[in-house]
Amino acid sequence: MKLKFFSVILSIATITVLTAPIAANAQSNRQQFRQRYQDALSNLNLTSEQQAQLQQIGRETRSQMQTILTPAQRETFQSSIASGKSIQQAVRSIDFSPSQKSKALSIMQSHRQKVQNILTEEQRQQLRQQMRSRRGRRW
Numbered sequence: 001m002k003l004k005f006f007s008v009i010l011s012i013a014t015i016t017v018l019t020a021p022i023a024a025n026a027q028s029n030r031q032q033f034r035q036r037y038q039d040a041l042s043n044l045n046l047t048s049e050q051q052a053q054l055q056q057i058g059r060e061t062r063s064q065m066q067t068i069l070t071p072a073q074r075e076t077f078q079s080s081i082a083s084g085k086s087i088q089q090a091v092r093s094i095d096f097s098p099s100q101k102s103k104a105l106s107i108m109q110s111h112r113q114k115v116q117n118i119l120t121e122e123q124r125q126q127l128r129q130q131m132r133s134r135r136g137r138r139w
Contacts (some may be wrong), residue, residue, distance in 0.1 A: 002030050040130055044123045053118045061111045069094075 046054070069077070073094050080090035096104075116124060 040127075043130065044119070044126055046123070050118050053114065053123060057114045057118075061107060064107045065104070068100050068107070 041051075043056070066074075073096075076094055077090050080093045081087070085093070121128065
């Protein structure tokens with residue numbers, strides 16, 4: 001459960017990093033992460049319709065996640081990133097309530113299901129393989 005929650009929170013952090021304004025010295029890390037994310041998606045050979053659907057799902061998920069974090073938590077996360085901490089360290093610096101954990105898990109489960117629904121079986125297999133190959137490596 002702890003590992004599952006950490007991966008969900010890491011997803012929240014990822015979404016936040018991709019959309020939140022961050023100080024200039026953290027800009028390079030954010031750009032590198034975005035590039036890796038784009039590379040992973042480009043390997044799936046998504047159609048333009050799938051890309052549009054993924055963007056919409058991402059916007060919805062970001063919006064839902066933003067409602068979970070308090071302004072103080074968002075500030076703590078962004079300050080941690082701006083000071084050069086990794087995403088994992090920034091996530092660990094936030095004190096999540098049990099309610100926030102539950103809501104985040106629910107949102108991410110819904111997100112994953114929506115993404116799975118728009119991918120073909122071949123794309124799902126490719127994504128699983130990419131995720132397995134990245135396990136243990138930090139972005």
